[in-house]
Amino acid sequence: MVSTNPFGEFRVACEVALRKALSELHPEATDRSLLLNEPPNRSFGELSSNVMLELAQSRSQDTPKKLADQLVPLIHADGVPAIRAVKTAGAGYINFYADFTELSRMTIDSIRSLDSRYGSVRTEKPMSIIVEHTSANPISPIHIGQARNPILGDALARVLEARGHRVSRHFYIDDVGRQVAVAAFGYRLIEKPSPMDEKPDHYIGTIYTITSCIVEISRLKRALQQAETLSPEKTMQLKSSLREWNQVADEFRKKHPRLFKLLLHQLPLDEDVEARINALNRAYEAGEPEAKRLIRETCGLSMQGLKETLSRVGVCFNSWDWESDLVWNGSVRDVLENLKKTGYVFSEGPVLEFDANKVAEDFELKENLAVKKDHEIPSLTLVRADGTTLYTTRDIPYTLWKFKQAEKVINVVGADQKLPQLQLKLALWALGNEKHARNLTHFAYSLVNLPGYTMSGRRGRYISFDEVVDEAIRKALDEVEKRSPSLSEEEKTKISRNIGIGAVKFALIEVDPTKPVVFTWDRVINFERNSAPYIQYSYARARSIMRKAERRVLEADSSLLIEPVEQDIILKLSKFPETVIDSADNLKPDAIADYVIALADRFNSFYNAIPVLNTSSASLSDARLALVESVTIVLRNALSLIGIEALEKM
């Protein structure tokens, strides 16, 4: 029998048998939903129930052990091929032992016949889902702090697809806003020289940082000139900012002397600069042709670099959504009008504010949104005094637009943006889009920091994703040269690329996204510590056996696989579909990473202890070969879900 979820079959069989017995003795206990757990080790079976420990609470006269002993004879597992035995143990656990003849056969047959589809269990409720991720500013390269975003977002999309959802990946190009105007302003000022040998996103990033740095310094200096009118604290604060920006300036003067000099020379250093930058921003929102040309050109250049970075690590998108389009086509204005009609918008002079807190209270949403009752949610500024809009304002029509195409929207956005994401959701409530509000998920991840400081695109203080990938590939090439000198140059290049990129991705995905990560080079390029090369190595070893065998096993007798290390692998293989379900339904891409390490571990133990090709009988060899083949399929499928390529050789 082929099953999309072999361990699930065993689980259901145990649950049915257990419920039936419970309904005879303790009908009140059957309404519990979670009856079975995975025991800490296999001497306690493959599944275990502690219902009796709980049941004993209400029946003080009976010990859990006694209750379990009474129940077990009523659990009829004889007719169920998947269950070998049911026993009581310890304080009153009921342990279910799988029949490995059956489980092995079902698992291996299913994997070999489903092949690349093994692990994919279609949900009963497939949805159309938009995963918006990365959405990096189109004025600087993606840095390693942000890189967690595309990696998590892409894995999430892949896992959801495996679950049978229709997934569309969207990149939101944030080309409206002051920072873009700053970059474009600087770029035009130096008469738009094209990037020489530099990646265009790095090039624009440098121009942006230098421009913003010089503008900032001159602003701070002007502010300090009125020191007499300022409070001492304010003066201190300004001085400390000035010190920081001067430091940034020094760094850039050294790193990019030519551009720095050029920009310093061209930039008028009076208040006029800022006014002109703001004017450019206004002109762009208003859709004036010249501003459009300039800013689209600047962003286009940068996006070219971002796309290159993303596509080289295997992250692709279905849609590139320009934020400015929403402004120009009037949907931002329309949403503002609608929002005003809700009564949740108040004005402070020309400034419009959205009363997020009142929405949360009126709709009684605080508890649901994990906000404390007496915690006041800050209001959201929708429109500036000069009439321009803000990021989150524009995110409202964008979100509505996304919901025209999908039932569910997942925004992969850093945890630092929890508040605006909450305000966005409340805006949907206010607008009467309850259903959309409920189907909007902020997939939050903690930022990646460098030891000692936070990365800042604006300050140009970051390690770019590109250089991390480059370095990882370089390190991988060293290792390949050392370990596999006989491979062709072409193979070495391809392999080290895959190893390097895999290592970077793995480092970013293996940690629970809510946990903060401190970036260290060691984390990525120490291949003893980084598990990705280990997993790829395990795969290469397995494939090597397959190649040496020079035959495809048609009929394998899985009942010959009686070694504990073999059964450990089979058990793990049988659980892969459940892992994918958990990963997709609970949005846990990191669960796949944990799984694949554990499978590789078990395979390596097996590899070391058990011969596959030199066995006493051909049928045993066939059975083991089928097992090895199954391991290769599942390793490949699992790696593919987290966007890492499996390698034939390395």
Add this chain to the structure above:
RNA sequence: GAGCCCGUAGUCUAGUCUGGAUAAGACACUGGCCUGCGGAGCCGGAGAUCUGGGGUUCAAAUCCCCACGGGCUCGCCA
């Protein structure tokens, strides 16, 4: 000041949602294993008062409260 997230061997992490049997891995440290299929490997050893303190429970790394430490947020930035 207020709110959110995180705290598990020297280091990095899994387990926390859904309480249950001996807290699971990796790095570093350490003792073994290449005439069997790839040693980026395998087998073993040592190393953890699960940040601290209360509470709930037959049972707490897991749930609740309070402290402490780290990160983030509270902008007419994104």
